[in-house]
Amino acid sequence: MRKLAVVFPGIGYHTDKPLLYYSKKLASSYGYEILDVEYGRLPENVKGSEEKMREAFTRAMEHVSSLLKEQELASCGRLLFLEKSLGTVVAAAYAAKQ
Numbered sequence: 001m002r003k004l005a006v007v008f009p010g011i012g013y014h015t016d017k018p019l020l021y022y023s024k025k026l027a028s029s030y031g032y033e034i035l036d037v038e039y040g041r042l043p044e045n046v047k048g049s050e051e052k053m054r055e056a057f058t059r060a061m062e063h064v065s066s067l068l069k070e071q072e073l074a075s076c077g078r079l080l081f082l083e084k085s086l087g088t089v090v091a092a093a094y095a096a097k098q
Contacts, residue, residue: 001077005032006068008087009039011046011056023082032080035071037087039063060090068094 005027007015015024015036024034039060046052073079081091 002075003030003032003078003080004071004073004076005034005080005082006071006091007034007036008064008081008083008091009037010083010085010087011042013084019084020082027080027082032078037064037067037090039086039090056086057089057093060086061093064090064094065097073098 005024007020007024009015009020013020015021028034039056040063042056042059043052046056081095083091
């Protein structure tokens with residue numbers, strides 16, 4: 001049974017920072033394969049700009065949808081999403097579409 005942990009970082013909070021680093025380490029110790037998601041190029045100075053936040057979300061969703069489509073998530077016996085800030089929104093929106 002395939003066990004996969006998909007890690008969704010925040011803007012400026014990559015997956016090697018403590019919150020996600022230790023979460024990945026724990027998931028790995030339970031036998032999960034780790035997949036770090038990248039969003040591609042996002043707009044700068046997002047904080048405080050609703051327009052840039054929406055643009056960042058849209059771009060991130062496009063990258064994530066493409067990446068996860070290749071992963072055949074339906075074949076996973078266990079699927080775990082680990083996320084931070086923008087990653088939380090993207091992960092929730094992705095899950096809602098499935």
